Amino acid sequence: MSFELKTIELSRGRLSYHVGGTGQPVVYLHAAGGVMLTEPLKALTANHTVYAPICPGFDGTEGNENLKTVRDWVAMVAEFAEKLVGPRFDVIGSSFGSWSALWLAAEHPKMVDHLILGVPAGFRFEGKGGLPADPEERFKALYAHPQKIKSTPKSPDVMASNGKTYERLANDIQVDEALSARLPSIEAVTLILLGTEDKVVPAEAGAHLKRNIPTSQRAFIFDAAHSIEVDQPERTLRLWTDFLKRGPGYVLNQGPEAA
């Protein structure tokens, strides 16, 4: 199913978003590279209505100077969800989007049902991880299997604007201590996903989240770098759909007849 690009006026300003599919709503929060309508995201629309809001300033959208922190962005997402998505929904984040998703779950616990944190940013302990500055190295850090990229590359201007907006919101935070302190209060059932070849988000970040979020699981996706959705789309989708359907019970092997 295809996505449509729409806009909505909110109290904090205009917000563009992609929407597609039907079914239990999922809010997808994008990474620092902006929205990529990846294969698992498209496949998810078969059973879910997927909303992918675009943080103002990303993907060619007009910037919003009122958004200075990740929490500001999350407040806008919460208003968007309240107006458009419904009172309770699932959330999937990717990298910076997972950082945002955690704040959303921390500040709006009644909204978030299942929470999936893909390669979560915001917890670079001892400065480990992060994206290399060199474009070639950055590309290698993002993709273990670049031949699987199916989306059209974004223009240099859009990429520059995405980077600038991300830097403003991330504010050079290595470890979001304020968020870290809120992790034990997160009520959403949570799945943390990491790539075994990911050098951008080290495994320690996932371990920290697993240790501190009360109802959480984490899984390594084998042979995936930071862009797990691109490197291993089938594995990512399998985990997403299974966890969204069964929550923590996804650990139980139900045999072939359950498929």
Place this chain on the structure above:
Amino acid sequence: MKFNFFHLMPYPDYNKLPHEWPVSTHGIDSTRIQALYNEYIDEMVDAENYGFDWVGCNEHHFSPYGLMSNPNLIAGALARQTSKAKIAIVGNLLPLLNPVRVAEEYAMIDVMSGGRLVAGFLRGIPHEYIAYNIPPSESRSRLREATELIIKCWTEDEPFGWEGEHYRFPAISIWPKPIQKPHPRILMSASNAESAEFVAKMRAIMGITLIQDLSIAKAAVENFKKTARSYGWEPTPDDILVGQQICIADTDEAARHHMAAAQTYFHQTLMRPQRSAQQLVLGQSRYYTEADAGENFQKRLATLRGRTVEEQIEAGSIICGSPRSVIKQIKRLRQELDCGLLNLTIKVGNMPGSVVRRGMELFRDRVAPEVAGL
């Protein structure tokens, strides 16, 4: 140098020529095998007091070639009965097994032994894939994924799941974790370029065996070193293990006589039934992805089988002779291959226990003092 007292635990009394693999157990007395386990484990336990730094065991299935279908059971006994030697499991055949179970058992052995495990992660030999009904064409990808999964099992304190190509485990947290941190040393085979790549990536000890020519072995070692450099590290002799059959006797003549007799049984009886099964696997699967690698493997076995003991010594394929000759041969291997680890099989085929014991004594009294400092 360091020396591994490596045991295949062969069945030495098979008095027919087995024609097929798996091999029938008709007429085999399991109480005789009980006695063999006792004899072999005693040899291994004693080895640490005979100049050997490691004691080693390995995994084979469905034939008199080796009585250790699960070497971890033997290692469990060794962990309790030895106190100094490293326990080298050379190794579990990862593609055939549940990697989480391997991680658990290896970790138990490391803890029981006080941190003495050397963890061999091997692909096995082709016909073993028939034993556990695993597609041989998946051997490398399974080895790679299982290796990475086991390391995660050992190093991740928080529970985790694994979503891979061959393995899916939703919730893992093995108890206990190994004593050695970040994890026990890993040993893998790197006889060809394809395997060397992954071994170098994992910074494992490279193992090489079935040497038909020292120059070929040297090229394999050099290739491994070059590959390791591309992964940012420089192997030392402690990262290179060479496997050899060995016979040490009071004279060269006696050693050669014993080796020739033991190798006859080894090749004619123990290795015989595997050949057709190996041919089947190599001919009908992509066990080796390089076109000529399977052919080379079989040629290498045939070459070794066709050589006299003297020719094998000259080629650097085996170590055999009086203590003086053995010292010379070990020094040659050290110099030619830059290896700091020798994996020595003293119990070759049906080599009598008394010859094995005499070889151990000579190693302790005459050989080890001359070569340990190399």
